Amino acid sequence: MSADDDAPDAEADSTPADSPHILSEQARGADGEVGAGDETGDGGGKGFHAFWADVVADEIEARDPDEPIVIKGGVSPSGVAHLGNFNEIIRGYFVAAVLRERGHEVRQVFTSDDKDPLRKLPRKLANADGEIVGLGEVDAGALGRNLGKPYTAIPDPFGERESYAAHFAALLKADADRLSIPVEMVSNTELYADGAFDEVTRTVLADLDGVREVLSEYQDKVDGEYVPFNPVCSECGKITETVTSVDLDAETVEYVCTDMDVGDNTIEGCGHEGTATFREGKLPWRLEWPGQWDVLGVDFEPFGKDHAEGSWPSGVDVARRVFGTEPPVPMVYEWFTLNGEPLSSSAGNIVTVPELLELLEPAVLRYFFALHPKKARDLDIERLDQLVDRFDRFERAYFGEVDDEDLTAFAERAYPFVVGRADDPPEEKPVRLPYTFAAVLGMVDDPDFRERLARDEGHIPEDASDEVVEAALARVEKARSWAERTGNEYDYRLQTELPDADFDDDIAAALDDLADFVAAGHDGDAIQSEMYETARAHDVEVSDFFAAGYRLFFDDTQGPRLGEFLGELERDYVVARLRREA
RNA sequence: GGGCCGGUAGCUCAGUUAGGGAGAGCGUCCGGCUUUUAACCGGACGGUCGGGGGUUCGAAUCCCUCCCGGCCCGCCA
Secondary structure, X not given: OOOOOOOOOOOOOOOHHHOOXXXXXXXXXXXXXXXXXXOOOOXXXXXXXXXXXXXXXXXXXXXXXXXXXXXXXXXXXXXOOOHHHHHHHHHHHHHHHHHHHOOOOEEEEEEEOOOOEOOOOOOEEEOOOOOEEEHHXXXXXXXXXXXXXXXXXXXXXXXXXXXXXXXXHXXXXXXXXXXXXXXXXXXXXXXXXXXXXXXXXXHHHHOHHHHHHHHHOOOOOOOOOOOOOXXXXXXXXXXXXXXXXXXXXXXXXXXXXXXXXXXXXXXXXXXXXXXXXXXXEXXXXXXXXXXXXXXXXXXXXXXXXXXXXXXXXXXXXXXHHOOOOOOOEEEEEOOOEEOOEOOEOOOOEOOOHHHHHOOOOXXXXXXXXHOOOOOOOEEOHHHHHHHHHHHHHHHHHHOOOOOOHHHHHHHHHHHHHHOOOOOOOOOOOOOOOOHHHHHHHOOOXXXXXXXXXXXXXXXXXXXXXXXHHHHHHHXXXXXXXXXXXXXXXXXXXXXXXXXXXXXXXXXXXXXXXXXXXXXXXXXXXXXXXXXXXXXXHOOOXXXXXXXXXXXXXXXXXXXXXXXXXXXXXXXHHHHHHHOOOO
8 A cells, every 4th residue: 555654563574475365466566666676576577367277377487496396285184085175186286287288397296184183073984985974884982092193093994094094095096086186195194204304393493482483473372381393192192282302412302291172172191201203293283384395395385265364374484484495386265165055074065076076077077176266166066057067168168169258268278277188188079968958868778768869959960979979978877866966857767667647537548649649650749749739639738648748757747848758769668658558 | 353355147157467348158038949848949038246435538347445255363273
């Protein structure tokens, strides 16, 4: 704002340029009157970008980073690896892909912050297939006894991996694989065990007063006694908080295993007094995060809005004043809601990657995350068709078939990354069945029926190869799963057995007439017309007649356009069913 | 209470970089396909761009202010 109201307003420690909201306002340099100091700024003349990942890539390039450029994400293992966690991988992926396309070497890593202690029991877990299960399905007691221990020191509740942490990390890695995202999983525990953290730990413990001064600006609990290192108790295995002395030469600390407060509860310490090396403990989060930047040489990291005002400013400060390094380029992403509600594993409002991939193609899911990260979005399972439609339109825009400049500009840049083929973009547009139409086809299992109807409705080109047809029809199973999962207006199923139903004489006679008509051989349009004629001829309400048809074929009161549908089915079957014979 | 981010049609969202026509898809309604029955085609309806003020010949876009929502502001991550 104005130039001269900077009273003795104390610390301007973090300048606006440290705002993590690089995709929002032009917070930096916006008021051109800052004048001189700012030549390393944001590199001035960068053009407009239709794809946000290019904006981020510009920021990274402006730092002139060493290669490979390192992009990081990370979470603490919790009960379920849900789609929200996946932001940490896929948002970085788009930036990584753009940088690679620009000729850089990029390393994308994901830290599983698995030396963190389990602080409370999760309400839900995900098994190895990503399916969500309740605590009751595992040995909850065993988990409870391990409160306070690092996730890597807790057995896998499903008894498959070497630890709780490994189980969780494997889930996320599997999700990344499913979406063809190359990411290197890094165990935070191993970083300590391998000594990668020795140097930063030494830096912290060598200047306790200096570190306390920085931290105390962000944490009330930091006093002259506070030692920011949490050893693992050699006796009970829990993370401890009370360090009594530091021996820099030996690289050890003395500690007492005291109680740890977690919310309303207390995790009891065992009282053991012991000695731990730098590798037998961890730094608290506010130091650990910038420590990871230093250890891994991180150039870019996306994070959720919850970190934007808490961890990030302190992390910037710690990086500079404690470690003497520059923090990475940041990027805040908005959280999305699921079916209009916040993601919550305890409330059961979560969805996993494998679950979603039963309902739509990987490219559609990647498209969802290619949309602007600063917008709060809702992923509405009931209306997944809208998302898929938007993707289809986006894809058509890439192939120049949509009269929309903005969308086309976005698609031209982002589409190759969305389909994971930045260096080899598709030259021909895939054949896509409209999602709701695919759901209609899903009412019948017969693949030939599906293809015939899709062709008749003009959704498959005459000269399509078998591969193209097969690829197009693959969406039918997705849409079918969607209809079943939501129980929506496409959730009809062609009945193979004759449903139990009675009809009055007029309707029965009309059905018989229609059966004769079908037996004589007519196409779908004709059958549709004949249904009206027949109903009138027998003085039956058209709606009642259709209802009878839906009862016979779908055991329901409604359904798709019946005539066209019957026209594609096997004639003998239709005739017999109309005659209520089979 | 303070800070940050967001608020564009019923729904999902573009458009804000460089101020100039308020848009798309879906839904709804109407119509078409000899035919009230969810797929196809055409058309229409639909918005105080969260409210107010300001700058400007001109504001969704820039400035101020207020409202609403989310996040952060003890610990943890």
